[in-house]
Amino acid sequence: MQAHNLQLDSNHELRHLLTIEGLSAAHIIAILDKAEGFFTKASGEIIQTQELQGKTLANLFFEASTRTRSTFELAAKKLSASVLNLNISHSSTSKGESLRDTVRNLQAMQCQLFVVRHSSSGAAHFVAQHINKGAVVINAGDGCHAHPTQALLDMYTIRKHRGDFKKLSVAIIGDILHSRVARSQIHALKALQTGEIRVIGPKTLLPKEITSLGVEVHNNLAEGLQGIDIIMMLRLQTERMQSGLIPAGNAYYRQYGLTHDSLRLANPNALIIHPGPINRGVEIQSDIADSPNAVILDQVTNGIAVRMAVMSLLMENIKRAS
Amino acid sequence: MKIIIQNGRVLDPANQLDTVTDITIENGVVSNIGTNKGALADKIIDAKNKWVIPGIVDSQCRPHLQHPHGSTLQEEAKAAAKRGFTSLCIPPDGDLIIDTTANVARLKQQADHFLPHLYPIGALTKHLSGESMTDMSALIASGCVALSQAMHPIKDLSILRHCYDYAASFDLLIVIQPQEPELSKGGIIHEGLISTQLGFQGIPTIAETIAIEQHLQLIENAGVRAHFTCLSSARAVELIKAAKARGLKVTADCAMHSLHLTENNVATFDANYHVYPPLRSEADRLGLLAGVKDGTLDAICSDHRPLDSVDKLAPFGDTVPGMSSIDTFLGLGLHLVKHYDLALPTLLKAISQQPAQIFNLPAGNLAKGMKADIVVIDPTRPYHVTDTSLYSSGKNSPFKGWNLFGQVLMTLIDGQIVHEA
Numbered sequence: 001m002q003a004h005n006l007q008l009d010s011n012h013e014l015r016h017l018l019t020i021e022g023l024s025a026a027h028i029i030a031i032l033d034k035a036e037g038f039f040t041k042a043s044g045e046i047i048q049t050q051e052l053q054g055k056t057l058a059n060l061f062f063e064a065s066t067r068t069r070s071t072f073e074l075a076a077k078k079l080s081a082s083v084l085n086l087n088i089s090h091s092s093t094s095k096g097e098s099l100r101d102t103v104r105n106l107q108a109m110q111c112q113l114f115v116v117r118h119s120s121s122g123a124a125h126f127v128a129q130h131i132n133k134g135a136v137v138i139n140a141g142d143g144c145h146a147h148p149t150q151a152l153l154d155m156y157t158i159r160k161h162r163g164d165f166k167k168l169s170v171a172i173i174g175d176i177l178h179s180r181v182a183r184s185q186i187h188a189l190k191a192l193q194t195g196e197i198r199v200i201g202p203k204t205l206l207p208k209e210i211t212s213l214g215v216e217v218h219n220n221l222a223e224g225l226q227g228i229d230i231i232m233m234l235r236l237q238t239e240r241m242q243s244g245l246i247p248a249g250n251a252y253y254r255q256y257g258l259t260h261d262s263l264r265l266a267n268p269n270a271l272i273i274h275p276g277p278i279n280r281g282v283e284i285q286s287d288i289a290d291s292p293n294a295v296i297l298d299q300v301t302n303g304i305a306v307r308m309a310v311m312s313l314l315m316e317n318i319k320r321a322s
Numbered sequence: 323m324k325i326i327i328q329n330g331r332v333l334d335p336a337n338q339l340d341t342v343t344d345i346t347i348e349n350g351v352v353s354n355i356g357t358n359k360g361a362l363a364d365k366i367i368d369a370k371n372k373w374v375i376p377g378i379v380d381s382q383c384r385p386h387l388q389h390p391h392g393s394t395l396q397e398e399a400k401a402a403a404k405r406g407f408t409s410l411c412i413p414p415d416g417d418l419i420i421d422t423t424a425n426v427a428r429l430k431q432q433a434d435h436f437l438p439h440l441y442p443i444g445a446l447t448k449h450l451s452g453e454s455m456t457d458m459s460a461l462i463a464s465g466c467v468a469l470s471q472a473m474h475p476i477k478d479l480s481i482l483r484h485c486y487d488y489a490a491s492f493d494l495l496i497v498i499q500p501q502e503p504e505l506s507k508g509g510i511i512h513e514g515l516i517s518t519q520l521g522f523q524g525i526p527t528i529a530e531t532i533a534i535e536q537h538l539q540l541i542e543n544a545g546v547r548a549h550f551t552c553l554s555s556a557r558a559v560e561l562i563k564a565a566k567a568r569g570l571k572v573t574a575d576c577a578m579h580s581l582h583l584t585e586n587n588v589a590t591f592d593a594n595y596h597v598y599p600p601l602r603s604e605a606d607r608l609g610l611l612a613g614v615k616d617g618t619l620d621a622i623c624s625d626h627r628p629l630d631s632v633d634k635l636a637p638f639g640d641t642v643p644g645m646s647s648i649d650t651f652l653g654l655g656l657h658l659v660k661h662y663d664l665a666l667p668t669l670l671k672a673i674s675q676q677p678a679q680i681f682n683l684p685a686g687n688l689a690k691g692m693k694a695d696i697v698v699i700d701p702t703r704p705y706h707v708t709d710t711s712l713y714s715s716g717k718n719s720p721f722k723g724w725n726l727f728g729q730v731l732m733t734l735i736d737g738q739i740v741h742e743a
Contacts, residue, residue, distance in 0.1 A: 021519070100635060120637035121521045122591035143639065144521030180521055207518035208526075 006128050013317045016128045016137040017310050019146040020187035028191055032156050034309035035302070038078070046305055051312055052081035057113040058106045059085045060127075061140070062099075065117055067276055067300065068140050068150070072115045075307035084111060099123065100130045107132055113311055114138065121145035134322070136314040138307075144178050149310060150275050151184035153303040155192065157295055158230055160302070161271050165189065169196040169267075171224055172215075173256060174234030174283055175205040177245075181275045182234060186213050200224035201256060204245040221256050225265040233258060233274040236283045252282070259285040273299055323364050324348045325737065330369025330698060334376060335667035336675040336687030345374060347694040350737035355690065365739075369698050372731060375670055377408025377438075377695035378652065379677040379685050381497075381575050382551050382623035384644075385410070387418045387429065393715035395429075398628060399437040401713035402648045404741045406730040407438045407624075408695035409678065409685050413497070414445040415472035421445035421456045423464040430465055436740045439695075441467045441681060443497055446485050452476035455485050459492050467681045468549065470497035473598070475533065477503060479540070486544035495681065496548045498537050500558070501599065505529035510639045512554075512602040516585040522639060525600050527555045534561045542570055549680050550574040552625055554599035556609020563618040573680045575621035575672075576610045578654050579645055579720075581662075583607070587720065593634040594720035597625075598643040611662060614672055621677040622669075624651045628716020646716030653705055653726025660727070694737035703729040 005022065009015040014027060038046050057076040059069050069085065076083045088102070097105075103114065114137045116124045121143030128137040141147040155165075162168060170189055176182045176199050189197050190213070199210060200218045211217055218224030225231070236252060246252050253259075263270070272284075272294040280286040288294060325347040332343050332355065339355070346354040346361070385398030402410060414420035418428060420442045433440045444461030446469045448454050458469055469489060476482040489496055506529035511517050513524020534550065538561065541548045550562060553576045562574045579597065584604050587595045595601060613619040627644030634641045655673055658664040678686025685695050705726045709717050733741040 098632070098635060099637065118637060120639045122639070123637040125591045126637045142521075142637070144523075146521070178521075183519070183521055208513055208524065209515045209518040212515050212518060 006125055009317065009321055014314055015317065017148050017314065018124045018128060018137065018139045020148045020151050020184045020191065021146070023187070023191055025191050025193065028152065028155060028188060031152055031306065031309045031313060032159060034313060035156055035305040038305040038308050046078055046308070048078055048080070050080045052076065052079040052315060055081045055113060055315065056109070056111045057081045057083050057115060057311070058111040059083060060102070060106070060114055060116045061087050062089070062118040062123070063141070065140070068117065071300065071303045072140060072307055075304045075311060076113070078304065078308055079311060081113065081311070084109070099126060103127050103130060107135055112136065113315070115140045117141045119143055134318065136318055138310055138314070141180050144180050144183070146184045147180040148184050149303070149307050150181050151188040152310070153299055153306040154185055154232065154273055154275070155188050156302045156306050157273055157299045158271065161295060162229060165192040165194045168194055168229045169198070169227055170194055170230040170232060171198040171200055171228045172232040172234065173200045173221070173224070173258065175236055176201055176210060176234070177205045177207050178237065179234050185232060186215055190214050198224050198228070202246060221262055222265055225262060228266040228270055231258065231266060231270050231272045233272065233283055235275065235277065236279060257283055257285065258288055260288065263288060269293055271295060276300065323737065325365045325367065325734070325739070326358055326361060326363040327367045327369050327374055327696070327698065328358070330372045330374035332374045332688065333666065333670055334688040335671045336376070337689055339688070340667070345688065345696065347696070347734070347737045350694055352688055352690055352692050352694050355688065367698065367732065373699045373701050375697050375699065376674040376686055376688055377697050377733065377735065378406045378673050379409040379683060380407055380624050380626070381411050381549070381621045381677040381680065382577070383407070383410040383412060383626045383648070384416055385412070385626065385628065386416060387432065393628065395432045396434065396437060398714060399432070399440065401715070402626070403436070403438050403733050403735065404713050404730060405648050406652050406697040406699065406733055407648060408697070408733065408735050409439045409441060409683055411441045411443055411467060411677070411681055413443050413472040414470055415450055415474060419445055419450055420461070420466065421448050421450065423457070423460050426461060426464040426466055435736065435738060438735060439683070439685070441683065443468045443470045445469070446471045446496070447476065447481070450474040452478065452481060455488060458489055458494055462492070462494055467683065468495040468497045470499070473499055473501070475501055475503050479536065483540050483543065486540050486546045490544045490546035493547065496546055498548055498550050499552050500530050500533035500537055500550055502529045502533040505532065509600070510596070511588050512585045512600040514585055514603050516588050520589065527557055527602065527606070530555050530599060531557045531561060534558055538565050538570065538572070541572060547571045551623060552577050552599055553610065553619065554580055554602050555606045559609050559613035559618050563613070566618065573620040574618065575623045575677070576613070576619055577625035577647070578622050578651050579625070579647060581607060581611050581614065581622070581658060582654055583720065588638070591638045592720060593636070593638050593641040594645065594718050596638055596641050596643045597645050611658070611664070615664060615668060620672065620680060622655065622672045623677070624648050626714070628714045629718045631717060634718050644718060645720065646712065646714045646718045649712045649714055650707060650719060650721045650724070650726060652699070652730065653728050654721070656701065656728040657726060694734055696734045697730055698732040699728055699730050701728050703727065705729050
C-alpha cells in the first residue's frame with residue numbers, strides 16, 4: 001500500500017489530507033471551488049458559518065509556525081469550531097510522551113480535527129494511522145515531505161489570477177531539496193495538468209532524482225525563467241549556508257535571487273507567489289515583493305478559505321461515511 | 323548417545339552431497355553418512371521427504387545481552403536455534419561493547435549447550451571510539467573470531483591503517499561494515515527516488531563505495547584479511563569483485579532482507595523497513611543477488627536486530643533502524659531459490675559453509691568427524707509470518723503477512739536435539 005492511500009476512503013473520497021500525491025484533479029478542484037464559496041461575491045470577505053459548531057480542532061505544532069498555525073485557527077473559527085493550540089517542542093516529546101499518546105489524549109478530550117506540523121517526514125501519516133474513527137488529520141507540514149494546504153492555496157491563487165493550468169509555464173525557484181512546499185506544489189501542478197513545470201536551483205539544493213517527479217531541471221536562473229508565467233519562490237533557510245550547501249554571503253542572491261534583471265526574462269506580467277515568510281534581499285528584491293504581480297498577501301488570505309474548505313470537506317466526508 | 327537421521331535428502335554442498343541417505347551421529351559428531359538400515363540407536367529420526375542440511379552460520383547477528391524491555395540474549399539465541407541457526411557471530415557494538423577479555427567472558431557466559439554457538443567479534447578500538455586499538459590478540463585468544471568497528475567507522479585513516487597493520491601481524495580477520503560517516507550522516511533512507519519523493523535526507527550509495535575503496539587500499543597495504551558485511555549496493559559488489567580478481571584476501575556478505583526489499587517499500591512510511599544500511603534501488607537488489615549467484619558475495623547474513631515495539635512507534639525517521647530477521651531467514655532464502663533462480667547449493671553455501679570458512683569455525687558441512695550441527699527442514703511446509711508466529715521477541719519484521727515455505731522441524735547442535743517441532 002502506498003502511503004497516500006491512507007488519506008482516501010473506500011469511495012476515493014478524502015479521509016485525511018496528508019499529501020497531494022495521489023489526489024486527482026477532481027479532488028483538488030472540489031477543494032478550490034469550496035474555498036471560493038467562502039468568499040462573499042460583493043466585498044470578497046470571508047464569511048462566518050456554523051458548519052463546525054461543537055467541533056474542536058487541535059493545532060498540534062511540533063515545529064514553530066506563525067502564519068500556518070494562525071490561518072488554521074482563523075479558518076476553524078470562521079467555521080465556528082473551538083481551537084486548541086498546542087506548541088510542543090520536538091525535544092519535550094522525545095523525552096516523554098510519545099506522539100501516539102499525545103494524539104490519543106487529545107482524542108480523549110474530544111478533538112475531532114488534528115492539524116499536525118512535525119519535523120519528521122511521515123509524521124501526519126503516523127498520526128492518521130493511530131487515530132480513531134471519527135477524527136480527521138490535516139498535514140500542516142511534515143519534514144521535507146509535504147505541505148498540502150500550502151500547495152492548495154497556491155493553486156487557488158494561481159487559478160484566481162491566471163486561470164487554466166494547461167496553458168501555464170511554472171517555475172519553482174530555490175531550495176527544492178528541503179522544501180515540503182515544493183514537493184506538494186509539483187504534485188498539485190501535475191494533477192492539474194500544468195503545461196510546463198520547471199525547478200530552478202543549484203545542484204546542492206535539488207533532490208537527486210527530482211526529474212522522476214516530472215519536472216524540468218535548470219541550474220541556471222536565466223535559462224529557467226525564459227517564457228515563464230508563474231514564478232513560485234521558496235524561502236531560503238539561512239542554515240543551508242551554514243551547512244555548506246551554498247556559499248555564505250550574497251552568492252545565492254546573485255545567482256538565484258529574483259531581481260528586476262532576472263524578472264525581465266520571464267513572460268511579461270509573470271505572477272509571483274511565495275509561501276512566506278519572505279527574506280527581502282536574500283531570494284527576492286524587496287520592491288518586487290511589493291509589486292502588483294506579487295500576490296504574496298493574497299495567498300495568505302486565500303489560505304484561510306482553502307483551509308476552511310479542507311476542514312469542511314473532511315468533516316462532511318466522515319459524516320457521510322459513518 | 324547415538325542418533326540416526328534416516329531417509330532424508332542430505333544436502334551438503336561442501337562435500338558435493340545431495341542424496342537420500344542416513345546420517346549417524348555419535349558422541350556429538352557425524353560418524354557415518356550412508357544407508358544404515360537395521361542399525362541400533364538411542365534415537366531414530368524419520369526424515370523421509372525432508373531435507374537435512376548443515377546448521378545455519380550467521381555472520382552478523384545482534385541479539386541484545388539484556389534488552390531494556392526484557393528479552394535476553396539467551397532467549398533470542400534459543401529462537402534462532404528454532405529457526406535453524408547453529409552458529410552466531412556477534413558484532414562488538416551491542417549493549418556490551420566487546421573490547422576487553424572480561425566482556426568476551428561475559429558474553430560467553432551466556433553460551434549454553436542448548437543454544438547456537440556464540441562467536442563474539444571483538445572491537446578494533448577501545449570503546450569503539452576509533453582512537454586506541456584494543457588488545458587484539460588477547461581478544462582472539464579469549465574467543466573472538468574477528469575484530470571490527472561494526473557501525474562505528476574510524477574517521478582517522480592513520481589510526482585505521484595502524485589497526486590493520488597490527489592485525490595483519492597476527493593474521494587476524496577484520497570485519498568491515500563500510501560506511502563513510504560524514505556522507506551518511508543524518509541520512510535516513512537510500513538517496514534516490516523515494517528520498518526525493520518523501521523528503522528524507524538520503525544516504526548516498528557513495529557513502530558505502532567510497533568507504534570500500536578506502537578500506538580496500540588499506541587492506542592491500544597491510545596485507546590483512548578482511549570481510550565486508552551488510553553490503554547494500556550493486557556498485558559495492560563490483561568493487562569487491564574487482565578486489566578479489568586482484569588477489570586481495572577479502573570476502574563479503576549482504577543481509578537477507580536486502581535481496582528481497584528495496585527503497586520502494588519505504589513509500590508506506592512503515593518503520594519496519596527502516597534499516598541501516600538502507601534498502602536501496604531495485605538495480606542494487608539485483609546487483610546483490612547477482613553477487614550471491616556468482617560468488618562475489620560469499621555469505622548472506624541475517625543482520626538480526628530485534629527491537630522493542632516502542633523503538634518503532636514513531637514517525638519513520640525518528641525510529642530505530644533495524645529488522646528482526648532470524649524467523650524469516652531460511653524461508654526468504656528458499657524464496658530466492660524458488661522465485662529468483664538461486665541454486666539451492668549456492669544458498670546453502672552462503673548461509674553455512676562459507677561463513678564458517680570465513681570465520682574459521684568448526685561448522686558448515688556434514689563430513690564424517692564434524693560436530694553434528696544439523697537442521698532437518700520440511701521444504702514444503704508453509705509459514706505465515708505474523709507477530710505471534712515470530713519466535714524472536716523483536717516483532718519488527720516487515721515480512722508480516724508473507725507466506726514463506728520451509729519450516730525447521732529439528733535442530734541439532736553438537737549432536738543434541740535442541741529443537742523439535
